[in-house]
Amino acid sequence: MKMKFNSSGYLVKEGLKNIWINRMMSLASIIVLVSCLIITGAAILISVNVNSLIASIGEGNQIKVFLDYELSDIDSIKLGAEIKKVENVQECRYYPKEEGIKEYKDRLGNLYESLQGEKNPLGNAYIVKLKDLSDYKDTIDQINKIKGVSSISDRGDIARTLTKLNAFVSVVGFWVVLILGVVTLFIISNSIKMTMYSRRFEISIMKSVGATNNFIRIPFIIEAMTIGLISGAIASAVLILAYNPIKNTAGQMITLISTSAIPLSAIWVNIIAGFCGAGVLIGALGGYISITKYLHKEGGDIIGW
Amino acid sequence: MIHMKNVSKVYSNGTEALKNVTLNIERGEFVFIVGSSGAGKSTFLKLLIHEETATFGKIKVNGFDLMKIKKHKVPYLRRTMGIVFQDFRLIEKMNVYDNIAFAMRAIGAPEKLVRRRVKYVIAVVGLKGKEKRRPSELSGGEQQRVSLARALVNNPEMIIADEPTGNIDPKMSFEIMQRLVDINKNGTTVIIVTHELDIVRSFGGRVIRIDGGEIVEDKIIQPSLSPDEQPTTVLPSPDDDENKKEETKE
Numbered sequence: 001m002k003m004k005f006n007s008s009g010y011l012v013k014e015g016l017k018n019i020w021i022n023r024m025m026s027l028a029s030i031i032v033l034v035s036c037l038i039i040t041g042a043a044i045l046i047s048v049n050v051n052s053l054i055a056s057i058g059e060g061n062q063i064k065v066f067l068d069y070e071l072s073d074i075d076s077i078k079l080g081a082e083i084k085k086v087e088n089v090q091e092c093r094y095y096p097k098e099e100g101i102k103e104y105k106d107r108l109g110n111l112y113e114s115l116q117g118e119k120n121p122l123g124n125a126y127i128v129k130l131k132d133l134s135d136y137k138d139t140i141d142q143i144n145k146i147k148g149v150s151s152i153s154d155r156g157d158i159a160r161t162l163t164k165l166n167a168f169v170s171v172v173g174f175w176v177v178l179i180l181g182v183v184t185l186f187i188i189s190n191s192i193k194m195t196m197y198s199r200r201f202e203i204s205i206m207k208s209v210g211a212t213n214n215f216i217r218i219p220f221i222i223e224a225m226t227i228g229l230i231s232g233a234i235a236s237a238v239l240i241l242a243y244n245p246i247k248n249t250a251g252q253m254i255t256l257i258s259t260s261a262i263p264l265s266a267i268w269v270n271i272i273a274g275f276c277g278a279g280v281l282i283g284a285l286g287g288y289i290s291i292t293k294y295l296h297k298e299g300g301d302i303i304g305w
Numbered sequence: 306m307i308h309m310k311n312v313s314k315v316y317s318n319g320t321e322a323l324k325n326v327t328l329n330i331e332r333g334e335f336v337f338i339v340g341s342s343g344a345g346k347s348t349f350l351k352l353l354i355h356e357e358t359a360t361f362g363k364i365k366v367n368g369f370d371l372m373k374i375k376k377h378k379v380p381y382l383r384r385t386m387g388i389v390f391q392d393f394r395l396i397e398k399m400n401v402y403d404n405i406a407f408a409m410r411a412i413g414a415p416e417k418l419v420r421r422r423v424k425y426v427i428a429v430v431g432l433k434g435k436e437k438r439r440p441s442e443l444s445g446g447e448q449q450r451v452s453l454a455r456a457l458v459n460n461p462e463m464i465i466a467d468e469p470t471g472n473i474d475p476k477m478s479f480e481i482m483q484r485l486v487d488i489n490k491n492g493t494t495v496i497i498v499t500h501e502l503d504i505v506r507s508f509g510g511r512v513i514r515i516d517g518g519e520i521v522e523d524k525i526i527q528p529s530l531s532p533d534e535q536p537t538t539v540l541p542s543p544d545d546d547e548n549k550k551e552e553t554k555e
Contacts, residue, residue, distance in 0.1 A: 010410055202396055205408070206411040208354070209387075209388075209455070213380075216411075
């Protein structure tokens with residue numbers, strides 16, 4: 001009897017039904033998958049935020065030269081001209097103390113006022129960009145010698161440290177993602193293997209009545225994809241809920257983090273899409289691998305014949 | 306229907322299960338395959354459904370050349386036959402209706418056709434009113450009827466019954482055999498593997514005896530049942546023609 005292939009609804013229903021029938025196994029898979037996805041996601045978010053932190057600091061070749069507090073405006077301008085004369089200076093921009101204090105106020109808010117009152121403790125400054133980082137120390141020394149220079153705020157060291165940290169986080173993140181990806185794949189394919197084992201009798205009957213391998217495969221793949229999707233949704237919800245509290249706590253410890261960290265509003269869609277997409281993809285792949293392997297081996301036979 | 310020429314099957318452990326078997330079974334025949342345990346009956350069935358491949362020879366089943374058949378074509382070969390197992394092979398978590406419908410759903414039949422066809426075969430095997438029962442709530446004979454209905458539901462050209470009466474009492478065995486005879490009378494080829502010679506003698510037909518992997522006897526015997534005891538045809542029903550027409554369309 002020639003049958004018209006009109007069974008997508010049936011296959012989807014079977015896949016979803018399997019999740020409920022094997023609910024304990026599905027639940028165990030979801031818990032482990034959620035854990036893996038959260039760790040993976042945390043590694044990615046840390047890496048992204050470290051990158052943002054570095055970008056906020058600058059490229060590492062930028063320094064802030066503070067002038068003596070008492071220096072007049074004319075002397076300040078003269079000092080700027082002196083800085084520009086230093087060979088390794090590429091750019092020199094005046095950074096008045098009003099701008100400086102505004103930036104601090106923006107960052108610290110009420111905390112600043114409670115600590116400092118209305119008085120501005122900062123001096124005028126220049127933001128100086130260097131041409132060549134290899135002459136960094138010499139250039140700093142030369143600028144330090146100019147009369148009227150009070151201090152030099154050098155965030156290059158932090159930037160370089162963070163660049164190293166980011167490289168480390170990227171490498172660790174890559175391996176974490178890779179290893180957890182493989183672990184996740186293994187878990188999901190094992191879960192499907194258990195489901196298949198519990199349904200081997202049905203598979204055998206399906207084979208005996210002429211079901212194609214694809215027809216047998218699809219419900220298992222749908223089951224795996226759904227487990228992946230549910231895990232991705234839970235993991236993204238956990239990360240979204242945890243993101244701001246963690247960001248705020250870290251921001252209280254390191255002020256820079258509170259200003260440079262990527263706001264949740266800019267990434268929550270990416271988190272959901274990324275996690276759900278990754279869950280579905282890993283599910284599809286894990287499901288496909290295990291059912292195909294099974295059908296090529298013991299599942300290819302009609303049991304007991 | 307089935308054409309075997311010089312077919313041999315040697316398993317990887319060296320067992321020669323079938324030796325140089327040549328036979329033809331034509332459409333509409335009613336055939337018993339008899340033989341003792343280990344005679345080669347199971348291998349014969351496995352070759353028919355392409356669960357195993359012959360080592361030598363030629364096999365053609367329902368138009369498929371089994372020596373050349375591609376793997377993805379095997380399901381389509383199996384759709385031309387219905388298999389009845391000795392141990393019924395029913396899924397306990399499904400009721401009678403779903404066990405039968407499962408065979409249609411597994412090959413992607415539209416639900417509308419499933420409903421119509423399952424209703425029809427349930428009537429054919431005499432299980433009307435028991436659609437909602439689980440296999441464990443049925444007698445052995447009834448379970449075998451469900452298995453028979455599942456084999457029939459895809460309207461196969463051939464029914465292969467492997468020891469269909471092996472797990473049921475004599476009265477029920479007789480009833481199952483009657484159903485198979487009725488199905489055959491409607492044009493479906495029926496191949497029954499059995500070692501119960503009483504059943505063979507009662508119903509008669511072509512009897513192929515296998516021993517030591519070889520066909521040692523191939524003859525037609527007359528039924529020992531009197532005409533009054535002969536089974537009556539139960540298959541035709543007012544819906545039957547309509548079903549067949551609609552299946553052809555689909």
